[in-house]
Amino acid sequence: MAKVLVLHAHPAPHKSRINRRLAAAAREVEGLTFRDLYELYPDYMIDVEEEQRLLSEHDVIVFQHPFYWYSAPSLVKEYLDLVLTYGWAYGEGGTALRGKCMMQAISAGGSEEVYCPQGRNRFTIRQLLAPFDQTAFLCGMRYLAPHVIHGANQLADAASIQPLAQRYARMLKALRDETLPLEQATQAEKINDLIPA
Ligand SMILES: Cc1cc2nc3c(=O)[nH]c(=O)nc-3n(C[C@H](O)[C@H](O)[C@H](O)COP(=O)(O)O)c2cc1C
Incomplete structure (x- = not known):
C-alpha cells in the first residue's frame, strides 16, 4: 500500500462548492493523510520542518486546489518555495523526494473545449501545469496526470457534485492500493479516465 498525502488549498473554503465536497470525500479515505493548507497556515508561516517530515513519510503527494489564473492559489506556490529546499529536495544531496509521485487534483471554471490549441485558453490543462511537472521532475519525482x-x-x-467527489475518492483509493497503471497515469492528459468504475 502506498502512503498518500492530500494537501488541500482553497483560500475561501466557505465559498467553495467543489473542493469543499472533494475534501470531505478525501478525508473519509482510510489510511490517507489529509491536510488543509489554508487552515494550517492562514498567515503563510509554513512549518517547513514539519512539512518536510510529512513529505518524507509519504509516497504520493496530491495537491488539491481550484485552478486560479492557470495555476494554483498562492499558498501552494509559497509551500513549494519554502518546503522544497536545495540540498533536501534537489541539488547536491537533495534526494528526499526521489521516487515519489506527485499530482494535482484541480477544479476549473472553464470547460474541456476551451483548454486546447483552438480554444479560448489556447493550451491544455496539462500544458499549463508544466511548472509543477518540471518541479517534480527536478526533485526526481514522477508527475502523474x-x-x-x-x-x-x-x-x-450537491446532486451533480457528489458523484464527482465519490469518483475522486475512488482515485485516491486506487493510488493508495497501487492499482492505477502508473505508466498510463504519467502519460495521460488527465487521470480521470483511468479511475476504476
Ligand atoms: C482568482 C480566481 C482565478 C480563477 N482562474 C481560473 C482559471 O485560470 N481557469 C479556470 O478555468 N477557472 C478559473 N477560476 C474559476 C475557479 O477555478 C472555479 O471557481 C473553482 O474551481 C470552483 O471550485 P470551488 O467551488 O471549490 O471554489 C478562477 C477563479 C478565481 C476566484
Whole structure:
C-alpha cells in the first residue's frame, strides 16, 4: 500500500462548492493523510520542518486546489518555495523526494473545449501545469496526470457534485492500493479516465 498525502488549498473554503465536497470525500479515505493548507497556515508561516517530515513519510503527494489564473492559489506556490529546499529536495544531496509521485487534483471554471490549441485558453490543462511537472521532475519525482473537474461553476447542486467527489475518492483509493497503471497515469492528459468504475 502506498502512503498518500492530500494537501488541500482553497483560500475561501466557505465559498467553495467543489473542493469543499472533494475534501470531505478525501478525508473519509482510510489510511490517507489529509491536510488543509489554508487552515494550517492562514498567515503563510509554513512549518517547513514539519512539512518536510510529512513529505518524507509519504509516497504520493496530491495537491488539491481550484485552478486560479492557470495555476494554483498562492499558498501552494509559497509551500513549494519554502518546503522544497536545495540540498533536501534537489541539488547536491537533495534526494528526499526521489521516487515519489506527485499530482494535482484541480477544479476549473472553464470547460474541456476551451483548454486546447483552438480554444479560448489556447493550451491544455496539462500544458499549463508544466511548472509543477518540471518541479517534480527536478526533485526526481514522477508527475502523474492531473485529476480535473471542468465547468466547476456550472455544477451548482450537491446532486451533480457528489458523484464527482465519490469518483475522486475512488482515485485516491486506487493510488493508495497501487492499482492505477502508473505508466498510463504519467502519460495521460488527465487521470480521470483511468479511475476504476
Ligand atoms: C482568482 C480566481 C482565478 C480563477 N482562474 C481560473 C482559471 O485560470 N481557469 C479556470 O478555468 N477557472 C478559473 N477560476 C474559476 C475557479 O477555478 C472555479 O471557481 C473553482 O474551481 C470552483 O471550485 P470551488 O467551488 O471549490 O471554489 C478562477 C477563479 C478565481 C476566484
